Amino acid sequence: MVELAVDKHVKYILSVEKNKDSFESVVMDHLRMNGAYWGLTALDLLGKLDSVNVDEVISWILKCQHESGGFSGNIGHDPHILYTLSAVQVLALFNKLDVLDIDKVATYITGLQNEDGSFSGDMWGEVDTRFSYIAICCLSILCCLDKINVEKAVSYILSCKNLDGGFGCTPGGESHAGQIFCCVGALALTGSLHYVDKDLLGWWLCERQVKSGGLNGRPEKLPDVCYSWWVLSSLIMIDRVHWIDKEKLVKFILDCQDVENGGISDRPDDAVDVYHTYFGVAGIYCHSAHLLAIVLFICFHEFNMRNSVYDARYCCRTLTSQLSRTESH
Amino acid sequence: MDLLNQLETILESDPLIDEVGLIHPSQFITLSKECNESSNSSADGAFRPANTKFWNRDHKLGISTEILLPLCKAAKSAFMDAMKQYKTHSDLSVNKHEDKNMVYGPSSSCQSFESEVMKHSRALLLLSCDLGTAWNARKLVVLKKQQLPMFTDELHLSALVLSYSHKSEQAWSHRRWVIKMIAGKYSNLQQIIAKESELVEKIAERSKMNYRAWNHRCWLVSYMTREQMLYELKKSRDWAGLHVADNSCFHYRRRLMLGISENKQGDDPSYDVENYEVVKEELDLNEALIKRYIGREALWLHRRFLSLCLIRHLMTTTHGISCHSTSVDNEINIFLDKELRLLDSCLTIQDMEFEDSEAQAMYSTMYFLWLIKQIPEFRKIELQEKLKAGNLKNILHKTCPERSFLWDVLEL
Numbered sequence: 001m002v003e004l005a006v007d008k009h010v011k012y013i014l015s016v017e018k019n020k021d022s023f024e025s026v027v028m029d030h031l032r033m034n035g036a037y038w039g040l041t042a043l044d045l046l047g048k049l050d051s052v053n054v055d056e057v058i059s060w061i062l063k064c065q066h067e068s069g070g071f072s073g074n075i076g077h078d079p080h081i082l083y084t085l086s087a088v089q090v091l092a093l094f095n096k097l098d099v100l101d102i103d104k105v106a107t108y109i110t111g112l113q114n115e116d117g118s119f120s121g122d123m124w125g126e127v128d129t130r131f132s133y134i135a136i137c138c139l140s141i142l143c144c145l146d147k148i149n150v151e152k153a154v155s156y157i158l159s160c161k162n163l164d165g166g167f168g169c170t171p172g173g174e175s176h177a178g179q180i181f182c183c184v185g186a187l188a189l190t191g192s193l194h195y196v197d198k199d200l201l202g203w204w205l206c207e208r209q210v211k212s213g214g215l216n217g218r219p220e221k222l223p224d225v226c227y228s229w230w231v232l233s234s235l236i237m238i239d240r241v242h243w244i245d246k247e248k249l250v251k252f253i254l255d256c257q258d259v260e261n262g263g264i265s266d267r268p269d270d271a272v273d274v275y276h277t278y279f280g281v282a283g284i285y286c287h288s289a290h291l292l293a294i295v296l297f298i299c300f301h302e303f304n305m306r307n308s309v310y311d312a313r314y315c316c317r318t319l320t321s322q323l324s325r326t327e328s329h
Numbered sequence: 330m331d332l333l334n335q336l337e338t339i340l341e342s343d344p345l346i347d348e349v350g351l352i353h354p355s356q357f358i359t360l361s362k363e364c365n366e367s368s369n370s371s372a373d374g375a376f377r378p379a380n381t382k383f384w385n386r387d388h389k390l391g392i393s394t395e396i397l398l399p400l401c402k403a404a405k406s407a408f409m410d411a412m413k414q415y416k417t418h419s420d421l422s423v424n425k426h427e428d429k430n431m432v433y434g435p436s437s438s439c440q441s442f443e444s445e446v447m448k449h450s451r452a453l454l455l456l457s458c459d460l461g462t463a464w465n466a467r468k469l470v471v472l473k474k475q476q477l478p479m480f481t482d483e484l485h486l487s488a489l490v491l492s493y494s495h496k497s498e499q500a501w502s503h504r505r506w507v508i509k510m511i512a513g514k515y516s517n518l519q520q521i522i523a524k525e526s527e528l529v530e531k532i533a534e535r536s537k538m539n540y541r542a543w544n545h546r547c548w549l550v551s552y553m554t555r556e557q558m559l560y561e562l563k564k565s566r567d568w569a570g571l572h573v574a575d576n577s578c579f580h581y582r583r584r585l586m587l588g589i590s591e592n593k594q595g596d597d598p599s600y601d602v603e604n605y606e607v608v609k610e611e612l613d614l615n616e617a618l619i620k621r622y623i624g625r626e627a628l629w630l631h632r633r634f635l636s637l638c639l640i641r642h643l644m645t646t647t648h649g650i651s652c653h654s655t656s657v658d659n660e661i662n663i664f665l666d667k668e669l670r671l672l673d674s675c676l677t678i679q680d681m682e683f684e685d686s687e688a689q690a691m692y693s694t695m696y697f698l699w700l701i702k703q704i705p706e707f708r709k710i711e712l713q714e715k716l717k718a719g720n721l722k723n724i725l726h727k728t729c730p731e732r733s734f735l736w737d738v739l740e741l
Contacts, residue, residue: 023401174577176540219626
């Protein structure tokens, strides 16, 4: 069986950052903060986080912070909740949350909650359950979930639930694996998973697995590595991961690797990118160590400590090495 | 003239451009030849187009892939500079206003910064459509001006971006922002909604299962009147029949149906009848499509929703009182028997050798199992009997062994 080409992927991720003169890198430049999170987390999961210069990354992140407390995707751009979470996550990854004025970041996020409990992505008011998840996840990492109205936030998310058990962006929006991950994640972080009909949602989610073993994000769509991650982690959170064929899924993800040059693509034989590399790596690790369950439950929810993310990854690494030892025996 | 300047001049001189696309340099020659032939002149084999960077004709704009990178870089730096100057200037004028000793009208320099921001952000967004900062800059300027033509311009630009980047989240979101701004103030909201709905349909035709586009259409439903919802349901019927794999379109219909059923003014019983008819008609349409297009997941998922709606409707009388009367039982039984016959026909007629038929058998089986899960507890026993007779468990094992655990989940 094909294995995860760890060294190749590390090389690929590090090369992405150096290649700045392509059209792709120019048009992606405004979301560099997300890219940093995907790339660095993948490196961490691969055990190679020490190959980057921490001080450089941190000083760049701080240059992206605005007066409002929010972060932009790169220097000179407008702040948005999407990039604020990535910034906080990267800092947590390096165990450097202490460089932040936490109140200021929390005030920015709190200010984005609307009367009905939903969250806007920025001052221009677009509402989406993704932003609810981001707000809740970010405040959980910063240990100040009590600054928002959690009850209203939860009831807004529940108002986006459909008859098929899934969730959409806003009330009445189509069920979508990415949105489901966000809603289930937000409910998990706020201890509200009992509102979910787990069998019904699990049913919809497990029907995302197609013949090749990959998972799609919506009915009739092609399988995709990133959706494999959203579905898989949602199934883990609602304790229904045994409803899919994990061996087939792992094989699908491994088939999406560029074994020569490194990197993972959305599906076999497509071009690789850092986004799918992260989700692919995460999916593989998730399979063996239930990473997400650990991150969400042990750390954010139960311990709720400031350096929880760091601990989670430590935890995960220990578990992964234990598992690989068990498997080799 | 530099590249950015050329692009901006074209955009200014032809405000009616309604489509943008990228062209490979080799295509310029082909395009020029075609035009040459159609516009009379001599068929000279060695024809060379005058401009191999931009193509602009019949309000269509083509940009050469060759110049994409330098053009995008130039647009970005021009926009960033303009924005910096604009912000510095507006900060200054705010400070001056606080002074209150002098009265300031809109200074000409401020206006020129504004128009620079608008000019460069337009060019930039055509090249890099998800650059939120550029969309935001436009919002900032438009909001300050509060003029209807400017809002309309924004809808036009966003439609232009969507003409080649159908999924641009920022472009869709910008539309919603504009609509929220002008709704009630300047225009007839119902007209805007109708126009938006048409735009989504046009884009959905070109890009299948486009979540962002359909999500926009679903968003519109909350602003619709009951009549409009009924009209939209009727209007999207044929489209749905021609795009049976597009789950998003069926979801839009579900959204409309829920909107219609929730839209009750007072206790008018005629609404109940109408709502029931809407569900019945959709079930009939769905059954016809299921029989015509074999093995389509979206159709079977839609049926789950419809059956559930119908059963729920039957369970509540017109006065909204939940009842267990024999007549309701009868109606539900009749319905379920009908569904069992549909299941039967899907399982027996086909030749399982074909992939479509195999899919049809699997989806129909899963449909029925799902229905059992969703049906209230007290009806499960009678259903169980029917299923035993129908030998569903064996069929499940045969058609989709990987899902056979669901049988145990149902605790049948």
